[in-house]
Amino acid sequence: KDADLINAITTIISDSIYLRYIKKTITHEVITALKKDFNISNAIVEAKSIADLFTTKCDNESKVSHHLDHLTNLREAIAHTAEDISDRQFIDAIISTIPKQLSELASNLKRSYELHKQLNNLSDSAKKELTVSELITYIRSESAGKTKSTESSNYTSNHQNNNNRSSGN
Structure with missing residues (x-):
């Protein structure tokens, strides 16, 4: 399931951003890194x-x-x-x-x-x-x-x- 979620996330971000997170294998790690790097949580809220x-x-x-x-x-x-x-x-x-x-x-x-x-x-x-x-x-x-x-x-x-x-x- 984690692989499916990571795949879903990576399909909506650009390749240049994806390359930063390619080594992440757990969804939570990807989301946490995205939040940290792009302040996504505030934008989403x-x-x-x-x-x-x-x-x-x-x-x-x-x-x-x-x-x-x-x-x-x-x-x-x-x-x-x-x-x-x-x-x-x-x-x-x-x-x-x-x-x-x-x-x-x-x-x-x-x-x-x-x-x-x-x-x-x-x-x-x-x-x-x-x-x-x-x-x-x-x-x-x-x-x-x-x-x-x-x-x-x-x-x-x-x-x-x-x-x-x-x-x-």
Whole structure:
């Protein structure tokens, strides 16, 4: 198996790099040497973090706050590397990974800021950009409101069902 893994690794690197590691016979040795020589682990972690930022989905509105915390932590981890994610990119990542209803509301908020900015360009007024913190606060607020209304309707439904059972006796 080690030979197969080493073969797979060597097929994706250039010949000049391969020649440096030709005497290595254990996969772990090859990977460790590559990490040491090319700082691959940081590049891989960075690439994975950026990919996760745009692909980690949250479909459950009750878990949106946790999801937003996770995205913020990913962005901070990426910022500690050489890569920087702009506010605009981060806002797009947030909107694309939250539940559909919240995504639509957040997109509308973003569009209203963009429209406001365009109108202000015509009148030379101060430009107002949507900030990450404003978007996150808005999404948390909307999510909390939806969660409370869902809990309230569940309570009402359960309470009515219990009353119907009681009156049936």
